[in-house]
Amino acid sequence: MENNTNARRMRLIQQRIRKIFNPSLIISSENSNYYVSSFSFNPPRSNPMIIHSDLEEAILMLDNCCRPRGTVSVNEDGSILVRIECPKGDDKLHTIDLKREFQILATEIEGMVLPIIVGVDDNLKTNIVDLARIGGLLIGGSQADKCELLSSIALSARKLRVKGCASCMIIDPNRNLQQSYEKIESYYSAVDYAHTNNEIDGMLQYICEVIDKEESDYNPYLIIIDDFDCIMHDEQLANKLLYIAERGQRIGIYLVLASNKVNYEVFTGRLKANFPARISFHQPTEVESRIILDDTYAHYLTQHNEFCYSYDSIVTILQIPKTDDDYEYYIF
Numbered sequence: 398m399e400n401n402t403n404a405r406r407m408r409l410i411q412q413r414i415r416k417i418f419n420p421s422l423i424i425s426s427e428n429s430n431y432y433v434s435s436f437s438f439n440p441p442r443s444n445p446m447i448i449h450s451d452l453e454e455a456i457l458m459l460d461n462c463c464r465p466r467g468t469v470s471v472n473e474d475g476s477i478l479v480r481i482e483c484p485k486g487d488d489k490l491h492t493i494d495l496k497r498e499f500q501i502l503a504t505e506i507e508g509m510v511l512p513i514i515v516g517v518d519d520n521l522k523t524n525i526v527d528l529a530r531i532g533g534l535l536i537g538g539s540q541a542d543k544c545e546l547l548s549s550i551a552l553s554a555r556k557l558r559v560k561g562c563a564s565c566m567i568i569d570p571n572r573n574l575q576q577s578y579e580k581i582e583s584y585y586s587a588v589d590y591a592h593t594n595n596e597i598d599g600m601l602q603y604i605c606e607v608i609d610k611e612e613s614d615y616n617p618y619l620i621i622i623d624d625f626d627c628i629m630h631d632e633q634l635a636n637k638l639l640y641i642a643e644r645g646q647r648i649g650i651y652l653v654l655a656s657n658k659v660n661y662e663v664f665t666g667r668l669k670a671n672f673p674a675r676i677s678f679h680q681p682t683e684v685e686s687r688i689i690l691d692d693t694y695a696h697y698l699t700q701h702n703e704f705c706y707s708y709d710s711i712v713t714i715l716q717i718p719k720t721d722d723d724y725e726y727y728i729f
Contacts, residue, residue: 538678
């Protein structure tokens with residue numbers, strides 16, 4: 398009788414979900430202990446983390462019925478995912494307040510200038526950092542892994558930013574990001590892309606001029622440069638890149654640099670001084686690991702898609718966040 402009652406209550410919850418949120422799909426399943434219902438809905442575009450009265454009404458209904466437990470997260474496309482597990486038996490589960498979880502997420506991201514997702518940890522918790530606070534990001538690692546991470550960073554920067562839209566520029570000398578660029582471009586209103594030497598020189602020169610004139614609006618610039626070792630080998634381009642790294646942050650220009658060539662000619666001391674936040678995928682020796690992280694952790698990584706994220710001398714082991722709809726990767 399208890400199982401039938403809770404199953405009926407879950408069906409009522411799903412009916413209310415359809416009425417209020419109008420999700421495109423409600424995924425339902427069950428196992429020996431729970432009825433499980435997952436659904437996504439698109440929040441108001443002005444603020445993807447906004448909490449409205451309809452959500453509060455739905456949460457109130459949940460709290461007054463079958464003691465469910467819930468998880469809230471944000472999909473890669475900006476929609477909000479809610480997963481509800483309703484116990485079949487008379488378990489003494491505590492209700493997780495979904496409304497409070499929305500509020501925590503909204504508060505955390507609201508205060509950030511340029512939030513990005515850097516990865517997920519072993520507990521499947523998504524790690525969100527403010528690129529404006531850490532000042533930029535320096536990445537060293539394998540070709541495929543770094544390209545996947547760069548794409549994820551660009552997409553999360555667009556979807557998590559609450560106030561206005563960041564401008565995105567991509568410098569891609571070897572066209573490794575060309576496939577990802579089409580997807581990134583669909584998320585931003587405009588993306589500048591450069592891959593030839595003349596285009597790269599012109600884009601870096603433009604950014605330097607913006608810095609000199611201190612022309613800053615309220616929306617930050619996200620500049621992603623893959624294979625920046627190609628730039629460091631050209632003295633003229635290298636000087637412009639270092640100038641941007643040293644002076645760009647004060648007017649809202651933030652760099653994410655990546656290279657699979659790890660040596661002291663590329664990761665120079667002057668460059669690293671401007672990037673306290675660094676990422677390294679597996680490195681073949683302790684020397685390469687020290688070049689990026691000033692530590693040996695990256696040499697001992699074993700799993701695919703695993704990397705070390707270092708900031709303020711604290712190293713965290715993370716994995717590349719999924720950019721497809723993957724219900725296993727939760728914000729909480």
